[in-house]
Amino acid sequence: QITLKESGPTLVKPTQTLTLTxxxxxxxxxxxxxxxxxxxxxxGKALEWLAIIFWNDDKRYRPxxxxxxxxxxxxxxxxxxxxxxxxxxxDTGTYYCAHRRGxxxxxxxxxxxxxxxxxxTVSS
Amino acid sequence: QSVLTQPPSVSGAxxxxxxxxxxxxxxxxxxxxxxxxxxxxxxxxxxFLISGNNNRPSGVPDRFSVSKSGxxxxxxxxGLQVEDEADYYCQSYDTxxxxxVFGGGTRLSVL
Numbered sequence: 001q002i003t004l005k006e007s008g009p010t011l012v013k014p015t016q017t018l019t020l021t022x023x024x025x026x027x028x029x030x031x032x033x034x035x036x037x038x039x040x041x042x043x044g045k046a047l048e049w050l051a052i053i054f055w056n057d058d059k060r061y062r063p064x065x066x067x068x069x070x071x072x073x074x075x076x077x078x079x080x081x082x083x084x085x086x087x088x089x090x091d092t093g094t095y096y097c098a099h100r101r102g103x104x105x106x107x108x109x110x111x112x113x114x115x116x117x118x119x120x121t122v123s124s
Numbered sequence: 125q126s127v128l129t130q131p132p133s134v135s136g137a138x139x140x141x142x143x144x145x146x147x148x149x150x151x152x153x154x155x156x157x158x159x160x161x162x163x164x165x166x167x168x169x170x171x172f173l174i175s176g177n178n179n180r181p182s183g184v185p186d187r188f189s190v191s192k193s194g195x196x197x198x199x200x201x202x203g204l205q206v207e208d209e210a211d212y213y214c215q216s217y218d219t220x221x222x223x224x225v226f227g228g229g230t231r232l233s234v235l
């Protein structure tokens with residue numbers, strides 16, 4: 001059974017750096033084709049893909065946020081970490097990590113299992 | 125503005141059939157990347173519902189189906205039930221953005 005759980009601060013101040021951790025079980029990020037992505041949802045808004053990391057350490061970022069984001073993995077701990085610098089109130093929202101299932105490529109695929117999400121508020 | 129375009133809302137009565145459209149472009153659906161649909165019940169995380177080849181995870185009823193044509197896709201729900209009331213999102217991969225894209229979401233109301 002695959003599970004994912006997001007953790008991190010619920011409140012950050014503007015200009016601070018946010019660090020979120022996705023701890024997962026039931027799969028290995030060493031297995032070909034596997035990826036873990038981060039998706040966020042501002043209050044009342046649509047889903048927005050942020051970043052993804054793959055079994056081969058390939059990383060992709062949302063172009064408009066690429067300078068703010070860093071995604072890393074610790075395969076031994078079954079964790080994926082997302083850092084987002086220079087936080088702004090517009091970054092307030094619920095952040096989800098999700099398991100990506102696809103072929104042995106680093107494009108396409110489906111986010112077939114999601115964590116419950118963690119709400120991050122950016123406010124002074 | 126989302127790369128994939130969905131209607132903001134649709135509604136239907138219990139037992140009826142509704143469809144939710146998702147319009148893409150040559151850089152996503154047009155390149156052959158598949159469409160996925162997600163259901164987000166109120167106050168919960170999104171859940172993978174169905175993919176463009178009508179592949180459904182275990183537990184998703186066959187009342188949900190997908191059709192595709194060119195750069196558009198549609199999610200159909202037959203035999204509408206009150207528990208289907210949720211937000212629905214389409215998703216694909218976009219080669220121009222080199223990333224994963226979602227539609228703006230459609231709120232389904234079951235009257």
